[in-house]
Amino acid sequence: MNRFFSADIIRNFQSQESRNFILEVRPHAALGSALPGQFFMLKQAGAVDPLLMRPFSLADFIPPNENNPNGSLMFVIHAIGRGTNILRRLPKGTLLTVIGPVGAGFPPVSEGETLIIVAGGIGIASVFGLIFKYPGVPLFYGVRTKELMIDSGLLNYPQDKLHIASDDGSVGDEGSVLDLLERYLERDGAIHSGGRLKIYACGPHSMYKAMAKMALDADVYVSLETPMACGVGTCLGCAVETVGGLQMVCKDGPVFNLKDILLDG
Numbered sequence: 369m370n371r372f373f374s375a376d377i378i379r380n381f382q383s384q385e386s387r388n389f390i391l392e393v394r395p396h397a398a399l400g401s402a403l404p405g406q407f408f409m410l411k412q413a414g415a416v417d418p419l420l421m422r423p424f425s426l427a428d429f430i431p432p433n434e435n436n437p438n439g440s441l442m443f444v445i446h447a448i449g450r451g452t453n454i455l456r457r458l459p460k461g462t463l464l465t466v467i468g469p470v471g472a473g474f475p476p477v478s479e480g481e482t483l484i485i486v487a488g489g490i491g492i493a494s495v496f497g498l499i500f501k502y503p504g505v506p507l508f509y510g511v512r513t514k515e516l517m518i519d520s521g522l523l524n525y526p527q528d529k530l531h532i533a534s535d536d537g538s539v540g541d542e543g544s545v546l547d548l549l550e551r552y553l554e555r556d557g558a559i560h561s562g563g564r565l566k567i568y569a570c571g572p573h574s575m576y577k578a579m580a581k582m583a584l585d586a587d588v589y590v591s592l593e594t595p596m597a598c599g600v601g602t603c604l605g606c607a608v609e610t611v612g613g614l615q616m617v618c619k620d621g622p623v624f625n626l627k628d629i630l631l632d633g
């Protein structure tokens with residue numbers, strides 16, 4: 369069930385050289401559990417600029433402690449436009465209005481299934497929850513250039529499981545992260561036989577189109593980061609074409625099976 373609640377910022381961390389920042393907020397109400405891939409709508413309480421809330425995936429939930437009896441929610445955000453740049457400058461103590469958790473997250477991985485995570489750009493924020501839930505699964509992370517990578521300290525990942533690519537070769541292998549994935553699957557394909565491979569991905573539309581062409585022998589689930597207005601299924605602004613007709617990304621997604629969405633629609 370979607371919930372409106374207030375929260376205050378307890379950490380707004382950014383490094384000088386990056387437009388990515390970490391926002392940690394303390395909800396003023398106890399929350400139910402949130403699945404990886406679900407998201408929250410955020411805005412400064414009472415603000416009219418921007419008027420609409422903005423959607424962000426839950427990167428991590430820090431359990432309740434003495435200071436934060438309802439726990440805290442952590443978001444990893446790339447400042448891209450007006451709303452995110454305003455959020456980036458809000459000081460500790462600022463009151464926010466929040467809705468969430470919203471939408472359907474990534475389905476659970478059953479015993480015997482193999483999971484691979486793929487992230488393109490700030491799509492890494494949406495798969496953070498998966499990284500914490502399934503530590504050490506192979507993670508493929510592609511960025512345009514090194515400066516757009518999230519703070520590497522955040523991604524304290526086993527090096528033999530982390531496969532990084534960048535368009536300009538400034539970090540990891542030069543080229544597409546999907547080329548890395550393809551080579552990995554060719555090399556280690558034997559362990560993925562029997563159709564028990566799951567690939568969970570978040571990235572740009574172009575990445576999903578390329579993945580659809582790869583004819584992967586896997587169940588591929590992707591999180592669609594469509595711009596949203598209401599975030600709760602009433603404005604119809606986030607409609608996406610699927611094999612079953614129009615669906616709302618905020619209510620029916622944001623996670624969809626790749627084979628169900630019509631990417632050219």
Ligand SMILES: Cc1cc2nc3c(=O)[nH]c(=O)nc-3n(C[C@H](O)[C@H](O)[C@H](O)COP(=O)(O)OP(=O)(O)OC[C@H]3O[C@@H](n4cnc5c(N)ncnc54)[C@H](O)[C@@H]3O)c2cc1C
Pocket residue numbers: 407418422423424425426443444445446447448449450451452453490493494592593594595596622
């Ligand atoms: C379910 C979901 C989860 C998300 N999770 C995260 C997250 O964890 N971290 C994060 O940094 N971002 C996330 N996003 C994207 C984030 O919501 C947008 O970047 C943000 O709303 C932009 O707001 P703005 O006011 O800064 O930009 P605007 O001023 O509204 O737009 C600036 C530019 O960004 C483009 N833009 C706006 N929204 C999107 C979008 N969703 N996808 C691609 N381009 C867009 C606009 O067309 C415009 O060119 C998520 C989006 C969705 C739908």
Ligand code: FES
Pocket residue numbers: 595596597598599600601602603604605606607616617618619
């Ligand atoms: S954002 Fe309004 S229906 Fe999805």
